[in-house]
Amino acid sequence: MPADIHVPELGESVTDATVGRWLKKEGEAVKAGEPLVELETDKINFEVEAEQDGVLQKIAKGEGETVNVGEVIGTIAEGDGAQPAAEEETAEAQEREEPEAAPAEIGEATNGHREAEEGARRASPAVRKLAREYGVDLSEIEGSGSGGRITREDVERVIREQARPAPEEAPQADGHAETAPAPRPAPAAAEGRPEERVRLSRRRLTIAQRLVQSQHEAAMLTTFNEVDMSAVMELRRRRRESFQERTGARLGFMSFFTKASVAALKAFPQVNAELDGNELVLKKYYDIGVAVSTDEGLVVPVVRDADRKNFAEIEQEIAELATKAREGRLTLEDLRGGTFTITNGGIFGSLMSTPILTTPQVAILGMHKIQERPVVVDGEVVVRPMMYLALSYDHRVIDGAEAVSFLVRIKELIEDPEALLLEG
Template identity: 50%
Template sequence: MATEIRVPTLGESVSEATIAQWFKKPGDTVSQDEPLVELETDKVTVEVPAPVAGTLENIVVKEGDTVEVGALLGQIAEGSGASDAPASSAKAEAKSETKAETKSGAKAGKAELVDVVTPSAGESVTEAEVGEWSVKVGDMVKADDTLVELETDKAAQEIPAPVAGKVVKIVAETGTTVEPGVLLCQIDPSGEGAAAASAGKAAPAEKAAPAAASGSSMPPAPSAAKMMAENKLSGDQVAGTGKRGQVLKGDVLDALASGATAAASAPTPSQISRGPVAADDEAREERVRMTKLRQTIARRLKDAQNTAAMLTTYNEVDMGPVMELRKQYKDLFEKKHGVKLGFMGFFTKAVTHALKEIPAVNAEIDGTDIIYKNFCHIGVAVGTDKGLVVPVVRDADQMSIAEIEQEIGNLGRKARDGKLGMADMSGGTFTISNGGVYGSLMSSPILNAPQSGILGMHKIQERPMAVNGQVVIRPMMYLALSYDHRVVDGKEAVTFLVRVKESLEDPQRLVLDL
């Protein structure tokens, strides 16, 4: 019996893909869920897994061919030696290794070691980068204690301990790239047998790190370890001032400044070539690899600049009416709805009203087509310590201000906790960015591709304004609309921003749908 392999659904507005690479050839034995082929679209790269175990019978399309969603890729003959197929995933190898170690360990027979593997990070996310480990080999952990943080190009994810016990082995070093199912570490739930299970098998991360300072039970901090390795310093040459005597980056800098070793005072070839002043500066620099999330942010923002005909138009809004309304009803609003009445609810509602009147701002270009969105999924840019993320309030045009405030609050908490999923950040049609919370008075936001518009909010600043022939002090905010001039004409952009201004200066318009 043959099972067909077809192109899966690739996401909103994506109808075709290019065959990037086949991982198997006809006649190869495959396991269920084993990646067979990699597809590339203009948005994501997707691996197509084997739907069943068996033998790859034939391949219909070649590498480099373009195929549509649902197209036939190949066929698998079920049951043809599938049971004899060697396990190809790192997870399977790790499990067999674990069993062998358990049999040979002096006390490991008392409890099976528990594998901690890389979880699935969501659709289109096929790999992650191992961040900083919160534990080391020999540490005792409780169930749900954070072991390590994994970073993808979408978000960061903390990996908790599945059981209580002792960490006996760390397999994946900080900075390595792992796929779903790959072994990260092992835990002995009995808390015993750690020495037998890990003897002669120190964690790779510990091999790479310099020896701990004399009298310290803690390895150097990662930035300190890197600097010590670059300057050929050993653990006993640097006095640690951190917790339990841990060597920190400042301790290494102090050791270098005091000329404690010849290695610290001898310039490297690169320092010589850069000159004495540059060499001194280099000793005080810290080189940190960009996270996958930061790399994706950088790539997407630059792509938006290179692709869109981006232009920004400005206006200003008197925030007095909204502030008065908020002051008058904030206590009653919070009591009834369980959420504070902020400014984002008003801005989101004003934007959805304007988008209905000016649909071009709510559209996107797909090849030679313009796709007009008959719904308003509003992205709200949120700054986190990991970088900028844009969770989406779906169907905001159908929500009340209270519902919008509640959803923004929920998404903001998930963003700060690193718990945003792919579904939370995909499908946005327009974005609002609030630089005012950081004190920005004026800026030109960059488009969140493939969207055609983004509204920039700014700081509320009291300024003298002419009102009915009189100079009065009013709480004013500058608004900035960046738009894709390929889709949105100047008249439409200006009209959109004026409509947002009118709704905020006369909030009754939002109630009366004017």
């Protein structure tokens, strides 16, 4: 008997998702455990698998639609399935065998209804949804897809044509042209300038919403400093190979900045806090978020209890989280919480930036490109590998003097790795 496909539990505090893309078409055979559809949430994307063998009988929710936990998004029926091409050939054969249309006085409406249904059958749920949104009659479109199927490009072409301005009215008998409302400007694509419309992913939409929310809700300021990376770079040069042989982890810069941040957070506990109404929640643990860039946008997996981990453990965990992020394997647990965030725009060549807070956190540290610059040391101009640091903070919770002192403490620890080993 048919079995409904439900939206599964999505995790703590996640109640809805967006249908990303269907991996199977209606009428296709499916196997138990085979991925059917990809759902997008504001944190992760995941695939819903078939719970039994059969045929994908119906797609109830098309791509781009919002669905809730437990909602039915499709149906699997018993059977072996049929290839879409074979189904279309059968439909075409049935059309050829159909009798001629009924007389005009009783058949016009019927034929129009049949044509509309036939047009809908030749289009996917996502294409039908697009046509409905723009009032496009599928029965009037000649599909360019296999077997005459109507594609998204076919519908978008009709939408562009409908958006073109109508030709000017000819003058009336009295010599005056009939006045018509100004037409809506045609899209650039209609003027021979190509465009492409790409649906934003659920994650990208959520990132945009939260960044704007952070800017509106927090009194965000940024303070800057620079750090001489000479000592850390020299230590890495001497210890990198033996460190990797002994631990299996690559000794990068992130472990140094994570350790320095933890030490500075212990010295300035209000930076490791959260504003909850009229109360300030001081966190007595140190879960450090590490921003990772992916094709779908920035994600911030969390290194838990960073104060209890050594350099090797931090490097290994950051590497694992970054790999999971880029392969789309992060779980909700990987992203949950976080008391302070570090982002490194330097890997893309950024020399200076103002990072935006990851609410409800009240501060974020921005690292940047290491660049050799002339600096004055003991009255002499020398060339040193320098990095600009930026600390964005919520001025409702953190005073300027406290933010500057916090950043200076990180600078001191990075420039003196021995102190970092003792205090971090």
